[in-house]
Amino acid sequence: MIKIGLIGFGAIGQCVIATLPKALTEEYQVVGILTRKNIDNLVNDISSYTNIDQLLAQHPDIIVECAGHDAVKEYGCKILAANISLVISSIGALADSHLYEQLKHASTNSQAKIYLPAGAIGGIDALVAAKLGGLNEVTYTMRKPPKAWLGTVAEALVDLNGLQQAEVIFSGSAGEAATLYPKNTNVTATIALAGLGFEETKVQLIADPEIEDNIHEIWVSGETGSFTIVLAGKPSSYNPKTSALTAFSVTNCVANFGSSIII
């Protein structure tokens, strides 16, 4: 029996709960969800908690963070120190090298593992493999409709509501992108960690009024060859910033945790 906890019950959290029955062949129980405020009649009588200690007291084997960078900072080490494995959706939090080292240290000292899902993108398997062969260049372009950038620093750069043509709202390193756009560009951190790191991974972010999907383009060149991956992800109907694929990728991490065959 796998005991599962969640942090956050928004677009990703709700889809994870709905998808677990399809993804897990082993017996499991969702022992609780940490939310900002108590939610009555959550789903299937799952309890919601507002304090991490209440969730830890349910002795989950694995906790899925799908809340935001602050949640990783606030709870990550405590979860790992309690020997509970952690799936991190908000991978951009790891652009903070101090936090990265703290989490790694907490995991090394316990038997708990940190799972980083591919999330909204794909090709991470090819990228980590190409890294071992030797990488020369990794570039990533994210194109999202203007409404996906509302509530971000892009609002001060362009008129998102009146945008007539595609505008580059950021060009720079993966580390800067992940920090400047914490709710939108966690995948830049995933690509950086799998490949050339936060400084060397080049990122461009674009607000495009002519598209409806979130379009992710990864270009990699190295000693083993080169590849380009383009994903046109449907945005979650609950949160336009988040691609619908993300929650399924996160759920698959939980399935891998419980499975003897990892894919």
Ligand SMILES: NC(=O)C1=CN([C@@H]2O[C@H](COP(=O)(O)OP(=O)(O)OC[C@H]3O[C@@H](n4cnc5c(N)ncnc54)[C@H](O)[C@@H]3O)[C@@H](O)[C@H]2O)C=CC1
């Ligand atoms: N790796 C990837 O490909 C992706 C990662 N993400 C990350 O996942 C996070 C969640 O995404 P969504 O579900 O779309 O966001 P959402 O905004 O729909 O839901 C997040 C929920 O978490 C709750 N929450 C926030 N901080 C919390 C805390 N400290 N404790 C308890 N609850 C807290 C919020 O109240 C909200 O209900 C994003 O903020 C982003 O960091 C999002 C999309 C893709």
Ligand SMILES: O=C([O-])CC(=O)C(=O)O
């Ligand atoms: O879901 C997406 O398209 C990517 C995203 O928001 C993130 O990386 O934080």
